[in-house]
Amino acid sequence: MELVANYNPIEMIQEVSQVVQKSASNFIGANTIEVSLEHIQNKCIVPVFAKDNEVTISHYGFINSVKEVVESVYSDINVITPSIRASHQIKGRIPSAIGKPVKELLEHEKTIYYERMAFMIEIPNKQVVVNDQILNLTIGGVRAYNQENLFSKKSIEKFKVFIGFKNTVCTNLCIATDGLQSEIRVSSITELKEGVLNLIQGYNQEAHLGVMERMSKFQLSEQEFAHLLGKMRMYHFLSKEERKTKFPLQLTDSQIGIITKNYFTDKNFKRASNKMINLWQVYNLFTEANKSSYIDTNLERNVSAYEFIQMLGFSRENKQNNFFNHIII
Structure with a gap:
């Protein structure tokens, strides 16, 4: 049995002129750092499956795929640039710099990627008020390479995707049970987009808002x-x-x-x-x-x-x- 209030959540949606437009990246702390989409795209290498050298779906490919689905579903509104947090940096170097001491390495000789990455995309025009606090509709995901067997041949890859709300007064994420797909297993970007779309379409926003209001x-x-x-x-x-x-x-x-x-x-x-x-x-x-x-x-x-x-x-x-x-x- 869920705690559902008797009201119309649609009436809680703010006028566009009143919404909070500012995004915040500290939706997760732990040992993470804030990184940009441009950094993920241009400064990070992409791991491969060791036994066949097949490339994985990159963090950038994951984020951009979700962003494209969100923009297609909510085509009439503005989507805030993704907030991205990453952790467990994996460092390397190009072959010509193998023998160099660390302090002598040049920037172009270093390689990095992040083993774990989380991001969220806010949709401020879908803003609601729950218990006198403003919440932004938010969609995002998590990728953790440590949950893949990168020492084997290319196999099905796993992603986590969510849809829910972010409390604008504290950046806390509010995710309902049907708003999380904790293991989307795909072998291509196309399948990943299908999984994201299915999650968005299956999410019961009104029930989620009702439960939170009743708390x-x-x-x-x-x-x-x-x-x-x-x-x-x-x-x-x-x-x-x-x-x-x-x-x-x-x-x-x-x-x-x-x-x-x-x-x-x-x-x-x-x-x-x-x-x-x-x-x-x-x-x-x-x-x-x-x-x-x-x-x-x-x-x-x-x-x-x-x-x-x-x-x-x-x-x-x-x-x-x-x-x-x-x-x-």
């Missing part, structure tokens, strides 16, 4: 929130058999610590003066903490946070306590 209707007292945090910390120490009967929490212990700190300090989502906090605030504390996840686990943990908050809301709506939720009457 603010459920409140946690400080004691209930403390119970939640304690149970989240305990979860990771349960036996495998016990964990099978609980919601599969994916946040790490250090991320739970970030949530605890931000409960007191986050300028947008901290507790109220009466020490109450609603599930919309808790959800954003979760997604903020998730920014510390590595690129190759970030999207799955984001969706897991969404499902976790839905679980809490369902149990509170039906006054059903569970391992994580304890309702004080």
Whole structure:
């Protein structure tokens, strides 16, 4: 059962003249750096499959393919230039520089590529207001070469693609279950574009907005929130058999610590003066903490946070306590 509100989400869309046009790249932190599309295209080599020297689909090819699909679907609006984050830089050098000391290498003798890359493309004209905060419709993806067997012959390649919203006050991504395709397996750019298009067409935007709007209707007292945090910390120490009967929490212990700190300090989502906090605030504390996840686990943990908050809301709506939720009457 989902938490769906009774309203028309289309009425939440802002006028174009009112939308926030500025994009932000810090939708993920961890050990990532910001890179440009031009840098990815012109400064990075493209890995190959070692046994047959067949080229992989490059990061640039992936981003540009998604961008082309987005521009075809939303042909009447402006699309913001992709924000790109990359990590795990792989360095190399051209053959003529093999014997040179590192400090003597010239720029044209160095080669690099990034093992992991995430990007997002905002569509500001599809802006909505949820719980008094502006969200931009956002589409993006993740590529992680470490999940490919590059030491073998060319094979099916894997990509992650998402569609959801970005909270403009904090750059937190809000991704629903049907807004993530965690493993699109393709052998060509054409198949990749088909997979992206299928995801966009299958995404239920109204249901997603309804769930997020409803989150603010459920409140946690400080004691209930403390119970939640304690149970989240305990979860990771349960036996495998016990964990099978609980919601599969994916946040790490250090991320739970970030949530605890931000409960007191986050300028947008901290507790109220009466020490109450609603599930919309808790959800954003979760997604903020998730920014510390590595690129190759970030999207799955984001969706897991969404499902976790839905679980809490369902149990509170039906006054059903569970391992994580304890309702004080």
